[in-house]
Amino acid sequence: MSENQVFWLISAPNLQGADIFDLVNQKTAKENSLSENRKFNTPSLRVGTLNSLITLNDELQKIDTLVEATTKKIAKQLVDLVGTKPGKDKSLSINGATIPQYLQQFVWDDAKYNLKLSLQEIVDKISQSVSKIDDDLKLKSSEYSSLSSSVAAEERKAGGSLQVRSLNGLITxxxxxxxxxxxxxxxxxxxxxxxxxxxxxxxxxxxxxxxxxxxxxxxxxxxxxxxxxxxxxxxxxxxxxxxxxxxxxxxxxESEKPTQERAKLTEEKKNYRTGLIRWCRLNFPEAFMAWIHLKVVRVFVESVLRFGIPFDFQAILMQPLKREDKKLRDILFEQFKYLGSAHISGKNEADDSEKFYPYVYIPINWEQ
CATH class of the missing domain: 3.30.70.100 (Alpha-Beta Plaits)
Incomplete structure (x- = not known):
């Protein structure tokens, strides 16, 4: 796939005698080359009551934003540590798969998020685990920043002017x-x-x-x-x-030579950096997978609320080609306008997160 890291997760009800994915793929990929599409596997989650779905749906956007922020902070920390550009770092992988590969091959992790749990329990589990990761990241980043500042201060002492540098070695x-x-x-x-x-x-x-x-x-x-x-x-x-x-x-x-103190701090920083890189590489996949599972919950909840029970919808992962968003939206609107009402428009100029489409739309934006 292309280097574009923006994905659309959409869903619509299946039609009798027609495969919704084939219809969408024909119009958007085969006829117009506007996106690359994959069927997206969504499990049968426990629906619960209508009121519980409505309440949960109101919470999901906020939780999604927080989980996304944590996931991207880990990625940025890792990129800063290894010195590569966002999107180019091979450390940003999920069990050996790139981000597009993981999304294309997505399978619900029942060992982590048991399908017997209620939707609220799954969301709470995701929120709590990522919150713990976020707290750990804040602590580790703060400690590493403090070490870096100490090393920089020692380097200034060694390499600065006589106004600031250590006088040890100069005075007898x-x-x-x-x-x-x-x-x-x-x-x-x-x-x-x-x-x-x-x-x-x-x-x-x-x-x-x-x-x-x-x-x-x-x-x-x-x-x-x-x-x-x-x-x-x-x-x-x-x-x-x-x-x-x-x-x-x-x-x-001083009881210890400045060069020894600098060497000690530099070694401590180096070791901490190595540990922090290892921590980021272990926890980035955890946070990212939690984020995508949350996206699946959002697609499921919105699809059930929008299309009703018994649920029979198809989720589709779309990767729009750059600068083709408007054409893609227009085609999808024409495809699914029968699902909408007078207030639904594919040409809404509001912020993308506030638009309302006749199909369920959940963005997965990994552009950093």
Missing amino acids: QDNIVQTDYLTTAFVAVPITAEKDFLACYETLSDYVLARSAKKVAQDNEFYLYSVFLFKKFYENFKNKIGEKKWVVRDFKV
Whole structure:
């Protein structure tokens, strides 16, 4: 099939002496080449009461939207992790089948959604399982994002300017004076402001040792100077430096080398990413299959409400060719207008989800 990832799931009552699928396929595929069509297998679900069907039908659109959103979030997370374009990632498969293949070959999973359950019980089971997946995804995505931020912060420290990068490895014991009364301040000064700094640092605060400034390190933008002063005036000196738009770097000898910390975080992120990819590959099929089973419930409920009992309808999976939607709608309207009434139109300009057609129409839109 084509790369188009938009499908229409429609249904209409069978006619005596005529196969509804053959009629639709003849008009839309064979005569006009507007879509690719397959019969879609729908099981005999438990109908229940009319009131229960009406109540459930009102809920289904909302639940469908939530399940779709979760399924697409997992897909997007997986695509982001493996670095492929939406629709191109082979990880987005359902038990080895592509999305079109799964839809074409759809068989109701009675082991997961037992046909003896009521429609409401099936929908509740789908909703609860996907809600749990969604909660897990939010937690895992948040944790991975936090790890990524930590790694990025460490990388900025390592590769940033002297205003922000770690000073470990740049400062040695020879650069530090630390006694009961004296301490060392490390000042990051823009290269362009060096003369100004050297001319005024001794007088910015009381008890700064004269001629104590020593250049410790430099990069393309800044010099790092050490300055000796009395401990009790350290904060005052720091504030005065700040008023000049320079930065005093508070320095403490770290127990672990920055490179080791970065390596540890990077490895942790890598391992978490691997685990998250595995989780997405396991849970994407679960969410997608739940979504399609929900679509089947919607087709069944709307068909029974629309066409009555005993139910005898045929569901059809259609994959419209791009830019042929209008022609396809017109042909389907002509085919099924006998089912409708005066307020039903195939030419409604409203949003597609709000249109009402003489046949049952449920969209499956996998365009991301």
